[in-house]
Amino acid sequence: MGHTRRQFLALAAAVCAGPALPRLAAAQSPARVVVVGGGFAGATCARFLHRADARIALTLVEPNPTFTACPFSNAVVAGLRDIRDQRFGYQALSAESIKVVQAAATGIDPPGRQVHLAGGASLPYDRLVLAPGIDLRWEAIPGYDEAAAEKMPHAWKAGEQTLLLRRQLEAMADGGVVVMAVPANPYRCPPGPYERASLIAHYLKTHKPRSKVLVLDAKDTFSKQRLFTDAWGQLYPGLLEWVSLSQGGKVISVDPGTNTVSTDFEQHKAAVVNVIPPQRAGRIAELAGVADRTGWCPINPVSFESQLQPNIHVIGDAAIAGAMPKSAFAANAQAKICAAAVATLLRGGTPADPVLVNTCYSLVAPDYGISVAGVYRPKGGQLTDVEGAGGTSPPQAPPQTRALEAQYAEAWFRTITNEVFG
């Protein structure tokens, strides 16, 4: 009989605040929340909504039976980790009476508050949380489409693509060149390409020392740049070359037939090509009308409610979260704040201004970790860096510090995946 708390909150609100009165009628039946997307953002949000108010009727819509995590997938690429350590099921969510529907969401009807599923079924909602992650912009780089990705893997969604890139590295003869194409901002996991380049260089150094990884970048600066470049000089001299935008690094086309990558100045024929293409919010965001012209989703920084559609919240990589990067840590942090805000809104309250934290670890080598952290608050309609807080690991640090951060990276991954899926 868990209905008294909502009633007394509604009563208290009704006694003390006139505008909350209409919520009284709505409070009679359990609120329905649908979460679309079972990654770090969506699965976290579903679990924390359940904890915030167990009476909410919760449905999680996710087409895949298991989740394959991106953080640490670069270690899988480099042969340092098993892909099975990246996979997580939804059993723990189901056990908490979150209804997990294994289907793709194919459309949203915002006025009618319905999610349409592949197969024809529909789910009604009072509030909808969209956590669709990213879609790759096929053909943003001419020649790079879904078929090309079977030859030149992106490996930017973990799973078969991760294993394909690993197999290509393993099959490469010593002396080969691995080319990586890296996009301009914003994209999922800002330091991710540089961690990948590092761990590929580690693999080459260990197994194929006459080879080289060439990073062709569409930008001039990147996350934790000084830390990465210092470490590259120290650990991988001659094995890793980074070409910035102003040095002609931007990839303008690819030819999967010949494994060739072109910039304005040069053509690189490579043994292995990893193209990380430009991205946008997952397609359902556009179908729901919550994505703007950039392809990403503007949100209210207090509640994560869409600025374009009422009653729809957007979290994780798909959201424009101001200074927060598109990371698993940020997705998890946003999801918890969004869950609290949705629960508050459903009982007629006003969410309080949140404080959010992000920490992104990168491995430069198995025992060499670096991090960037930030603390964020809403300011001027955006999530903004708290001045004086955050920043990167120190540029000069003893090996023990780097080893400790590598351990903390692993500890973070185990903690967050336990919190979300355990």
Place this chain on the structure above:
Amino acid sequence: MRWLTPLAVAGGLAAAAGLLLSGSPALGADPQALASGCSGCHTSSDTLTTAIPKIRGLPEAAIAEALRAYRAGKRPATVMDRIAKGFTDEEITQLAAYFSRQK
């Protein structure tokens, strides 16, 4: 239909009055929401043990002291010095109270 106990009504009214007194919804953020940023690294699981220490159930004064020392750069840290600088004194007090009460 279940009747509300007088205590629940009184509690509800007191809570509502507190909301009114605090005025802006931005004040008095939910300590649980405030603490949610910490649990990404500091596990609340009984069974999981990692290199990152658990903080729940530690003495309130110790948590507050550690956070203030991190914030002042007076305690050795990898990342906690950078994170603690983002929190106010009042929030540190709230966080310490919250985590000390978690069993």
